[in-house]
Amino acid sequence: MSNVAPRPGDPRITPALVAEHGLTEDEFQRLVRMLGREPTFTELGIISALWSEHCSYKHSRPLLRTLPTEGPQVLQGPGENAGVVSVGDGLAVAFKIESHNHPSAVEPYQGAATGVGGILRDVFTMGARPIAMLNSLRFGSLDSARVRYLFAGVVKGIGDYGNCVGIPTVAGEIVFDDAYETNPLVNAMCVGVMKESELITAKAEGIGNPIIAVGARTGRDGIHGASFASEDLSEASDAKRPRVQVGDPFTEKLLLEASLELIRSGHIVAIQDMGAAGLTSSSAEMAERGEVGVTIDVSRVPVRESGMTPYEILLSESQERMLVVAKRGHENAVAEILQRWDLTAAVIGEVIAEPVYRVTEGDTVVAEFPGSRLVTDCPRYSPEARESDAIVRLRETDVASIPELPEEADPLWTLERMLSSPTIASKAWAYRQYDSTVRTNTVIGPGGDAAVLRLRGSNRAIAVKTDCNGRYVYLSPRNGARAAVCEAARNVACAGARPLAITNCLNFGNPRRPENFFQLSEAIAGMGEACRALGTPVTGGNVSLYNESPSGAVYPTPVIGMLGLIDDLSHVTPATWSEDDAVIVLLGEILGEPADGLGGSEYLARIHGTVAGAPPKCDPELERDTIACLLECIRAGHVRSAHDCSDGGLGVALAECAIANRSAVVGAEVDLSAWADVPLRELLYNEAQARIIVTVPESSLAEIARIAVKHMVPPMVIGRVRTGSGNLEIKHGKNRALVAPLDRLAAAYHDAIPAIMEGSVESAAVLEQAAVTTV
Amino acid sequence: MKQHRVYRIAVQIIPRAGLLDPQGNTITGALHSLGFKHVKSVHVGRHIVIETEAPDALQAETAVQEMCEKLLANPVTEDFEITSAVPL
Amino acid sequence: MKQHRVYRIAVQIIPRAGLLDPQGNTITGALHSLGFKHVKSVHVGRHIVIETEAPDALQAETAVQEMCEKLLANPVTEDFEITSAVPL
Amino acid sequence: MKFGIVTFPGSNCDYDAYRAVVDQLGAEATYLWHKSHELEGVDVVILPGGFSYGDYLRAGAIARFSPIMREVVAHARRGGPVLAICNGFQIACEAGLLPGALVRNAGMRFISDAVHLRVENESTMFTSQYEKGAVLRIPIAHGEGRYVADAATIARLQDDDRVVFRYCDAAGNLTGEANPNGSMRAIAGIVSDEGNVLGMMPHPERAVDPLLGPPDGLLLFESLLARTAV
Ligand SMILES: Nc1ncnc2c1ncn2[C@@H]1O[C@H](COP(=O)(O)OP(=O)(O)O)[C@@H](O)[C@H]1O
Numbered sequence A: 001m002s003n004v005a006p007r008p009g010d011p012r013i014t015p016a017l018v019a020e021h022g023l024t025e026d027e028f029q030r031l032v033r034m035l036g037r038e039p040t041f042t043e044l045g046i047i048s049a050l051w052s053e054h055c056s057y058k059h060s061r062p063l064l065r066t067l068p069t070e071g072p073q074v075l076q077g078p079g080e081n082a083g084v085v086s087v088g089d090g091l092a093v094a095f096k097i098e099s100h101n102h103p104s105a106v107e108p109y110q111g112a113a114t115g116v117g118g119i120l121r122d123v124f125t126m127g128a129r130p131i132a133m134l135n136s137l138r139f140g141s142l143d144s145a146r147v148r149y150l151f152a153g154v155v156k157g158i159g160d161y162g163n164c165v166g167i168p169t170v171a172g173e174i175v176f177d178d179a180y181e182t183n184p185l186v187n188a189m190c191v192g193v194m195k196e197s198e199l200i201t202a203k204a205e206g207i208g209n210p211i212i213a214v215g216a217r218t219g220r221d222g223i224h225g226a227s228f229a230s231e232d233l234s235e236a237s238d239a240k241r242p243r244v245q246v247g248d249p250f251t252e253k254l255l256l257e258a259s260l261e262l263i264r265s266g267h268i269v270a271i272q273d274m275g276a277a278g279l280t281s282s283s284a285e286m287a288e289r290g291e292v293g294v295t296i297d298v299s300r301v302p303v304r305e306s307g308m309t310p311y312e313i314l315l316s317e318s319q320e321r322m323l324v325v326a327k328r329g330h331e332n333a334v335a336e337i338l339q340r341w342d343l344t345a346a347v348i349g350e351v352i353a354e355p356v357y358r359v360t361e362g363d364t365v366v367a368e369f370p371g372s373r374l375v376t377d378c379p380r381y382s383p384e385a386r387e388s389d390a391i392v393r394l395r396e397t398d399v400a401s402i403p404e405l406p407e408e409a410d411p412l413w414t415l416e417r418m419l420s421s422p423t424i425a426s427k428a429w430a431y432r433q434y435d436s437t438v439r440t441n442t443v444i445g446p447g448g449d450a451a452v453l454r455l456r457g458s459n460r461a462i463a464v465k466t467d468c469n470g471r472y473v474y475l476s477p478r479n480g481a482r483a484a485v486c487e488a489a490r491n492v493a494c495a496g497a498r499p500l501a502i503t504n505c506l507n508f509g510n511p512r513r514p515e516n517f518f519q520l521s522e523a524i525a526g527m528g529e530a531c532r533a534l535g536t537p538v539t540g541g542n543v544s545l546y547n548e549s550p551s552g553a554v555y556p557t558p559v560i561g562m563l564g565l566i567d568d569l570s571h572v573t574p575a576t577w578s579e580d581d582a583v584i585v586l587l588g589e590i591l592g593e594p595a596d597g598l599g600g601s602e603y604l605a606r607i608h609g610t611v612a613g614a615p616p617k618c619d620p621e622l623e624r625d626t627i628a629c630l631l632e633c634i635r636a637g638h639v640r641s642a643h644d645c646s647d648g649g650l651g652v653a654l655a656e657c658a659i660a661n662r663s664a665v666v667g668a669e670v671d672l673s674a675w676a677d678v679p680l681r682e683l684l685y686n687e688a689q690a691r692i693i694v695t696v697p698e699s700s701l702a703e704i705a706r707i708a709v710k711h712m713v714p715p716m717v718i719g720r721v722r723t724g725s726g727n728l729e730i731k732h733g734k735n736r737a738l739v740a741p742l743d744r745l746a747a748a749y750h751d752a753i754p755a756i757m758e759g760s761v762e763s764a765a766v767l768e769q770a771a772v773t774t775v
Numbered sequence B, C: 001m002k003q004h005r006v007y008r009i010a011v012q013i014i015p016r017a018g019l020l021d022p023q024g025n026t027i028t029g030a031l032h033s034l035g036f037k038h039v040k041s042v043h044v045g046r047h048i049v050i051e052t053e054a055p056d057a058l059q060a061e062t063a064v065q066e067m068c069e070k071l072l073a074n075p076v077t078e079d080f081e082i083t084s085a086v087p088l
Numbered sequence D: 001m002k003f004g005i006v007t008f009p010g011s012n013c014d015y016d017a018y019r020a021v022v023d024q025l026g027a028e029a030t031y032l033w034h035k036s037h038e039l040e041g042v043d044v045v046i047l048p049g050g051f052s053y054g055d056y057l058r059a060g061a062i063a064r065f066s067p068i069m070r071e072v073v074a075h076a077r078r079g080g081p082v083l084a085i086c087n088g089f090q091i092a093c094e095a096g097l098l099p100g101a102l103v104r105n106a107g108m109r110f111i112s113d114a115v116h117l118r119v120e121n122e123s124t125m126f127t128s129q130y131e132k133g134a135v136l137r138i139p140i141a142h143g144e145g146r147y148v149a150d151a152a153t154i155a156r157l158q159d160d161d162r163v164v165f166r167y168c169d170a171a172g173n174l175t176g177e178a179n180p181n182g183s184m185r186a187i188a189g190i191v192s193d194e195g196n197v198l199g200m201m202p203h204p205e206r207a208v209d210p211l212l213g214p215p216d217g218l219l220l221f222e223s224l225l226a227r228t229a230v
């Protein structure tokens, strides 16, 4: 071990400084024991980043261990930059989701943009070429000016970054709810493809191999981003603004091409993004995975500003940087490839046999940790978990007795109001800003249930979607997390895909509050249950805790990113109706069962301003069978369209089938008279899970029934498509019907968000401030 | 009431020092390859000219200051400066 | 040879009048809805700050003039003007 | 016939153009590196879409100085066909291969959508396989696609029948709503004086495979093939 002395000018280590670094007294003592001495300022900085929740998973790892991660399709499970699964024909798909919530709360445009950049790097460092981006967004109510600014900025940030790099953004979800008012959620997911043989991992190997910093220079931006992500948002967060990182998608595009070329070249052994906690965590993690030591000389790191200290260089989160371990003697070959892409590379360190993590500044050692314990030897917590009494009371509320509003006497009023709820309404205002067709793989882009991308060189395709209903998880965490997995699975199945594997992003509140830790542990349990039932292992994910603001925690929001596989391109299925006279069949959960309560529904939230009741029960076995039934029907060629019921229930789903494709709206006659004894609002707006609306030709009905019986999934014939009709007509017993003109439904659904955003001051502000060019 | 007249106020908005400036860097590189080797740095900001009515120059400037804070400049990533205010 | 020093040159690049100016119009509209009713017009251009070495201010300006003609301004749609040149 | 597709730093539709030519057209294609001085004997040059140099100063402004552009300009001067799509169109305008400029969309936002185009001139080497007035459905994806030029240039384009595509509605009518970016005279694509350089904002290379939508862009490539087949 070397002598490590404080650097001249470093602040003294005081309890206040330790606290400022987010370390508890116990954690500090743990650090002192690990080192056998007092840490230096640089070492304190390193540990503060590595022991943040974001890097160490100190509150979540034991829970995450319970998730199923294996399956014959899994080539790489959790622990690497991204998960990888086999999709046949020698091809593999790498995918991962990540949060950028707090940076986006402070600076929505750059926060979202750099979130996209980070997750892209996680995927291409596995050797995969990114082919699609997704996202999952949560904001407060659009009634708030700040929320409109956040929404406009995040959408533009996602679009500008992905568009410039040239990766299509193909799917996502956006939910608006007061619970996210000051703490929006911005989760970005990336999907890439490669040959199975091209998989590379980020394991430092080979004593004497050089460690090379590649890409952008290191500046003072984003210092302590990882710990920032691991604390509550507060007024004081405003003062942390200089941490803002600025994205450079152009450099990212060059990095992407250069990295893939490097990986294929055989000159390198490992590559990793310098993401959260920058150089510190990337180098420490690579060393840990390779079970080797490393030494890094910060004075050799290319910097953007003069006078940067080791502390700053190690903790900077400047974007578009990579760390590469090259084969010894191949440094020039590596440099040559980078040069071709106008990128610079600097050898900044070396893999060493001595089991230490050492940082020098020239010849002076400024930080040194024994062994590879830096990453593995972090604190672990299992705090108290206790459900909040208030939430129990909410869940037990009898919502059936909430009286209808006078306006609801006109069921068209209710349906229009549902369709114009920003959570349900078309998100085209957002995704029209995303290039969704570049790379020419997009078979189904945004607007359907799941996006479908063809896999070149095969007759297969993948379907992808992100989903989560945070309100369900809030009211009933275990059931809600199950539902998130199942909804995502249903969505890819509707497009014709077999659910294959998931990635997830756990957006929760401060785990040190028992009610939050209860939600976290229950949700992870529920996610595991659903994944086991559906056979979709978890291949990776991200934990974002401390999503709180002065008004409390956000809804617990475990966003699921689902990957599904379509074995044959002919199985790709649209969501909307088109074939005249096709029979509308409901597959899955029986209508009119007790499951049809309104608890936790969008109907209660939108029409009655109420978040209460028991959310619909999610039964993963029934979901599995319903999906299997649907897929068999699709493969047999019977299905013309498939769309699942989710937010807004059957009523909204039927309307979406009719009007989601605005340039080709299609009417229908639906007859729910068989359930005339169930109140219409419950039939239409309960959000029972495991329900899929399919249309099939008359001639297929018998076959559909046979397949459904085989899977023990009830099929219910509920209507007919009428392409010539201008209405969606829903009968409910004698003399009772909802006759909804399609143009009114379409206007409610398609114009809701533009009406709020177009011409808004906040939109103008974002467009002005984010103007890269100002012609 | 005081007579209003129109003032033309010019504002410069520039990316905050220390933040990465991809635009500036890329242009610097382009200028170098065009042969302008002596260029050390380039920063690109916006130049906004606002014509507004006000009772006097001071109030015109104060209003523009407020416009920048509320709308024109990004408080997190940009600095702004009023560079001129002339009556028309 | 004359000693070089660094000059900071500021340039304004302004969209040519007569072109549709959606950016200016959008901002004007937004300012009105924010209550700045007295705003008559807004025009947005680029403000570019270049630091370059040169033997003297004149040569620094000449170089920047050339940069604008060649790269920084689009002759079809924009005019430019050097607004300041100071030694550092 | 051999197509050469230029890759500038930040190009991202070069791959799509390559696949369109090779997979759908069955023709030969090669990538041309921006630093190269060689056109490698290609017959048609494609300047593809993307964000060359991040579009950081102005779309296309920096890329036009790439070494390869000297060769592309010479090729065009010799009458060689150049197909400039999206960012390629912007580069071609900056390089003086085509008149006018492409500025920020009137709505100021990036727009990704499938739009309708009307074939205004079916006698160019790029459109000979289309019928005059045909309505095509082709994706657009751009933030700076509003075509502008001075009045004299617009008049000349008009008089010389050099406007090849206009934005229209599904029925082929030129309406305000059908013009996605506010381009003057709804111009979506123009050819050079000599007719051998086509610049267009929409992406025909994304509309060649029936799997992904109507393959309305395919005839554009086939027009080029037909030309040399004669
Ligand atoms: N942020 C977004 N980015 C891209 N596409 C989005 C986004 N939000 C929603 N979409 C698309 O809009 C459609 C409807 O989304 P959603 O309401 O979440 O569907 P579902 O109820 O089937 O889960 C989907 O095609 C989805 O991919």
Ligand SMILES: [Mg+2]
Residues within 6 Å of the ligand: A449, A491, A643, A644, A645, A646
């Ligand atoms: Mg769905």
